[in-house]
Amino acid sequence: AAHPTPMKGTLDPADLSIGDTCRSEPDGQQQQPKEEALQPAASAEVQDASQPEQPTATLPAVAADDHRPEGAVADGNIAATGLDQPTGDQQQDASEGSQLQTESVQEQQQPDGTLKADSQSPEAAPELPEHNLRLLSGYVPMEYAHCRTFYCVRSSQGPLPSEGLSELLDCGLLTQAASLASLEQVLSELFLPLLIQQVGTTDPAAVGVLPAAAAGAGASSGKPRELLGNMQKYLGQIKQAVQQLTGDITLPMPNVSIDTAAAASKDPDVIHTLEETVAAWSGVLSDVMQRESEKRPEGKGPLAEIDFWRARSAVLSGLWEQLNMRDVTEMLEALEAGSDDRNLMAAFRGQMAELGKLAHEARDNVKFLSTLERHFRSISSGPLGGILDTLPPLMNALRMVWIISRHYSDDARMGALFARIATELCDRVDSAVMLHQLFRMPAAEAMELLRVSKAVLESWQSTYMQVREKIEASGRDARWEFSKATLFARSNYMAEVCGQLSEMVEIVDDFFKFLGPELKAVTGDTKGIDDVIEQVQLMVEPVETAMFNVFDQAHAPQWKALRAHFYADNEKVKAATRELIDTSFRKLRSAEGAFELLQNFKSIKSRGAIQQQMMNKLVDILEQFLREIVAAQEMFDRSKANPPLTRNQPPVAGAIHWSHQLFSRVKLTMSKLTAVEPEGTWRQTPVGQQVHERYMTLAKQMMEYEKQWFQGWRENVDNIAMKHLKQPIFTRHPETGVVVVNFHADLRVHMSEAHYLDRKGFKIPPLALQVALQEDEYRAWTESLERLLDFYYQVVNSLTPVEVSLLSGKLADLERSLEPGLIRLNWNNRGIDAFVASTTKAIQDFQALHHSVQKNSAIIEKLVSALASAKLVADLPAGDEVMELQEFYEHMEQHRAAVVESSVQRYRSITPLLGKVEELVAGTNTGKSPQLAG
Numbered sequence: 001a002a003h004p005t006p007m008k009g010t011l012d013p014a015d016l017s018i019g020d021t022c023r024s025e026p027d028g029q030q031q032q033p034k035e036e037a038l039q040p041a042a043s044a045e046v047q048d049a050s051q052p053e054q055p056t057a058t059l060p061a062v063a064a065d066d067h068r069p070e071g072a073v074a075d076g077n078i079a080a081t082g083l084d085q086p087t088g089d090q091q092q093d094a095s096e097g098s099q100l101q102t103e104s105v106q107e108q109q110q111p112d113g114t115l116k117a118d119s120q121s122p123e124a125a126p127e128l129p130e131h132n133l134r135l136l137s138g139y140v141p142m143e144y145a146h147c148r149t150f151y152c153v154r155s156s157q158g159p160l161p162s163e164g165l166s167e168l169l170d171c172g173l174l175t176q177a178a179s180l181a182s183l184e185q186v187l188s189e190l191f192l193p194l195l196i197q198q199v200g201t202t203d204p205a206a207v208g209v210l211p212a213a214a215a216g217a218g219a220s221s222g223k224p225r226e227l228l229g230n231m232q233k234y235l236g237q238i239k240q241a242v243q244q245l246t247g248d249i250t251l252p253m254p255n256v257s258i259d260t261a262a263a264a265s266k267d268p269d270v271i272h273t274l275e276e277t278v279a280a281w282s283g284v285l286s287d288v289m290q291r292e293s294e295k296r297p298e299g300k301g302p303l304a305e306i307d308f309w310r311a312r313s314a315v316l317s318g319l320w321e322q323l324n325m326r327d328v329t330e331m332l333e334a335l336e337a338g339s340d341d342r343n344l345m346a347a348f349r350g351q352m353a354e355l356g357k358l359a360h361e362a363r364d365n366v367k368f369l370s371t372l373e374r375h376f377r378s379i380s381s382g383p384l385g386g387i388l389d390t391l392p393p394l395m396n397a398l399r400m401v402w403i404i405s406r407h408y409s410d411d412a413r414m415g416a417l418f419a420r421i422a423t424e425l426c427d428r429v430d431s432a433v434m435l436h437q438l439f440r441m442p443a444a445e446a447m448e449l450l451r452v453s454k455a456v457l458e459s460w461q462s463t464y465m466q467v468r469e470k471i472e473a474s475g476r477d478a479r480w481e482f483s484k485a486t487l488f489a490r491s492n493y494m495a496e497v498c499g500q501l502s503e504m505v506e507i508v509d510d511f512f513k514f515l516g517p518e519l520k521a522v523t524g525d526t527k528g529i530d531d532v533i534e535q536v537q538l539m540v541e542p543v544e545t546a547m548f549n550v551f552d553q554a555h556a557p558q559w560k561a562l563r564a565h566f567y568a569d570n571e572k573v574k575a576a577t578r579e580l581i582d583t584s585f586r587k588l589r590s591a592e593g594a595f596e597l598l599q600n601f602k603s604i605k606s607r608g609a610i611q612q613q614m615m616n617k618l619v620d621i622l623e624q625f626l627r628e629i630v631a632a633q634e635m636f637d638r639s640k641a642n643p644p645l646t647r648n649q650p651p652v653a654g655a656i657h658w659s660h661q662l663f664s665r666v667k668l669t670m671s672k673l674t675a676v677e678p679e680g681t682w683r684q685t686p687v688g689q690q691v692h693e694r695y696m697t698l699a700k701q702m703m704e705y706e707k708q709w710f711q712g713w714r715e716n717v718d719n720i721a722m723k724h725l726k727q728p729i730f731t732r733h734p735e736t737g738v739v740v741v742n743f744h745a746d747l748r749v750h751m752s753e754a755h756y757l758d759r760k761g762f763k764i765p766p767l768a769l770q771v772a773l774q775e776d777e778y779r780a781w782t783e784s785l786e787r788l789l790d791f792y793y794q795v796v797n798s799l800t801p802v803e804v805s806l807l808s809g810k811l812a813d814l815e816r817s818l819e820p821g822l823i824r825l826n827w828n829n830r831g832i833d834a835f836v837a838s839t840t841k842a843i844q845d846f847q848a849l850h851h852s853v854q855k856n857s858a859i860i861e862k863l864v865s866a867l868a869s870a871k872l873v874a875d876l877p878a879g880d881e882v883m884e885l886q887e888f889y890e891h892m893e894q895h896r897a898a899v900v901e902s903s904v905q906r907y908r909s910i911t912p913l914l915g916k917v918e919e920l921v922a923g924t925n926t927g928k929s930p931q932l933a934g
Contacts, residue, residue, distance in 0.1 A: 134147075150172070184235065196228065275339055302417060371400075387428070409478065419487060622688055663702045729821045739818060751771055788836055853917060860917075
């Protein structure tokens with residue numbers, strides 16, 4: 001309802017049926033469906049269906065043609081469209097589940113059967129702004145697409161009851177924009193990016209590949225990936241529908257009204273108009289089919305063919321659907337029945353048949369090619385390595401299309417599709433392998449790129465041949481007899497070039513590996529090596545700056561000449577390298593480095609001359625190695641009696657470590673020699689025999705040397721450890737008499753020896769091993785005992801001579817607390833911790849006693865000082881007046897009495913303090929203790 005006029009009657013939705021048009025039946029005569037506008041300001045009345053004498057209205061009269069644009073509501077559903085949208089209070093909410101109602105107004109029957117408002121009625125509604133309301137059944141025509149539309153969609157067959165409509169109707173508002181276009185935008189701009197993010201890919205090019213990956217991943221791919229694939233497929237269908245609905249080819253429609261084809265065929269004016277219209281349609285169809293027949297796919301890849309057939313399907317299907325609309329069908333039936341121009345209709349029917357054939361072909365091709373689209377997208381935009389996994393399912397899918405499709409089962413069309421796939425594969429490899437970057441990227445990455453590229457190109461032909469063999473073995477399907485030159489000539493040539501490039505990259509990489517920092521460290525000829533490296537770079541430069549496409553078979557002679565130039569430069573570089581070797585080995589520095597250089601040369605492929613020359617230098621390296629063995633022997637003989645030790649190393653372990661390090665340098669060089677010549681052929685040369693003999697002699701001497709040192713330590717370590725562990729934990733210094741911790745230094749040395757020798761792999765005696773394992777415990781004990789003695793001497797040294805005499809008894813008791821460490825406790829005793837705790841407590845008690853005595857002594861000293869400084873004779877008052885004798889005597893006596901009384905009080909307060917000191921020191925309170933005697 002478009003205005004708030006009170007309702008006087010209702011239209012029961014139960015009277016509506018699917019496909020009904022709105023009708024009015026005055027006097028029992030049914031009228032033809034006709035569009036009727038309800039004016040909000042009009043006054044009309046629709047009688048209740050229960051009054052048989054009145055006309056019955058099942059819907060306001062609306063006639064609609066069968067043109068169904070975007071946004072149409074399905075047949076059997078109802079839409080109310082306001083042509084002029086009310087605003088503010090004039091709008092009425094379309095609530096879900098309510099009955100469909102119209103305003104009850106006074107009406108008058110017009111001669112033409114339409115309803116007219118009775119402006120003379122006293123109950124006429126007040127004049128309002130005009131707002132037209134159209135009640136439509138089935139769909140919304142294009143001319144109303146811009147209007148605000150409320151719709152009701154029924155979900156069941158048969159009449160609708162007057163109650164419970166909310167269960168049976170879905171109601172809402174249609175957008176005023178293009179619904180499919182809005183849906184496409186929401187899917188592509190909102191939901192699709194969210195799903196791509198959830199699946200975990202950030203590469204937009206990989207979106208088209210995801211459904212294929214999901215199909216291959218099985219159950220492990222997850223529901224989000226499956227949903228993404230389905231959404232992409234659905235989005236493609238929506239785009240195709242929008243393209244068909246919004247095609248730029250629209251057939252002109254005549255302005256005629258056809259109630260029935262039989263009636264229209266008898267109207268000469270209508271027939272003449274339809275003949276002109278069909279002639280125009282025939283021209284449109286002829287132009288469209290001619291234009292479509294001249295179109296070709298834009299692009300060389302297989303995706304261009306899919307886009308080509310989709311575009312053709314959209315154009316032809318749009319025309320085909322327009323020609324099959326109900327109104328057009330009625331026009332053609334009327335024209336066929338009433339037109340005298342039979343040639344016109346025969347020609348047009350032939351054009352329609354051709355159009356239908358072409359539209360069906362386009363739809364069929366789109367249907368079959370769509371099954372290949374995800375594979376095509378993987379080839380065009382997926383990772384290069386993923387193409388290897390794509391080719392087998394792609395070939396199987398092509399085989400199915402070859403078998404099932406009616407239009408891609410001939411050699412020409414399928415061969416063209418195969419040629420496009422081959423072109424796409426070759427173009428992908430061509431764009432991936434860039435010569436100007438190939439020799440600058442890490443060699444491993446470059447060789448892997450070339451390996452994958454070659455594998456893709458070779459897999460293209462091998463996969464094709466496998467499927468072809470299956471087809472031939474089946475004996476049922478037509479064979480693939482496509483031109484191998486067209487499909488595989490370029491790919492095979494590119495695969496060969498990839499192999500050649502891989503060999504060239506490997507050559508350059510081997511040169512750079514050999515001419516690296518190791519060679520500079522061995523030879524020291526940095527400038528000579530840099531010159532050879534520059535020659536290698538110049539060898540690569542023509543390949544990097546080639547002015548032609550090396551993958552183009554037309555430039556095969558140029559590529560062959562470029563390769564010949566590269567290998568000629570390679571020979572020059574090898575000659576320069578041989579000269580460098582000759583120069584470098586004349587001034588060898590290290591046999592170990594030389595053997596590493598030999599090993600590097602052995603790992604370099606295709607270097608026969610250089611490798612042979614390097615092997616010829618083996619005699620020079622062996623002579624250098626012999627000199628190094630002799631130098632090690634001389635150093636060993638010179639220092640074995642007093643070997644140099646590193647810091648904090650014990651003597652035995654240090655000597656063994658020195659011998660081991662000296663021999664390890666020679667041994668490492670020998671291991672490099674063995675790696676270079678595992679067969680031992682170097683021993684057959686005279687210098688090789690000397691190297692072997694001197695090496696074995698040195699090894700035996702050093703092994704014997706290490707064995708003697710360890711055996712001597714092993715024989716004495718247990719006795720020495722037991723001797724020192726049984727010593728008391730304290731001892732008095734022989735000169736000062738001060739108590740010190742008695743942990744012998746030999747124990748520390750033996751524990752360090754045990755740790756070092758154990759790491760060297762020697763078998764440590766059980767007692768020495770046990771002592772070494774308790775090193776942390778011994779360290780903790782010695783540290784706690786040293787802190788104890790520091791505390792003891794800190795307290796004792798703080799006493800004055802008087803305090804020493806006064807506290808002599810307590811000092812003797814405190815010293816006796818140290819006697820267990822001097823006599824009874826040793827390092828095997830487990831009571832050291834308890835001893836430390838008890839002695840610490842004794843020292844703390846003595847310290848507390850000392851503090852108490854010091855406090856009382858300070859008070860007594862202060863009182864005695866006050867007594868000593870007391871003045872019995874007072875000073876005379878200030879002034880010039882002389883005091884009388886009696887006054888002077890009284891002044892003096894008062895002062896003396898006050899001073900004496902104060903002194904007596906101080907003297908008497910000393911007694912309890914002395915008693916407290918006596919109690920602390922002697923433990924008595926008699927006042928007669930001899931310890932306090934002066």
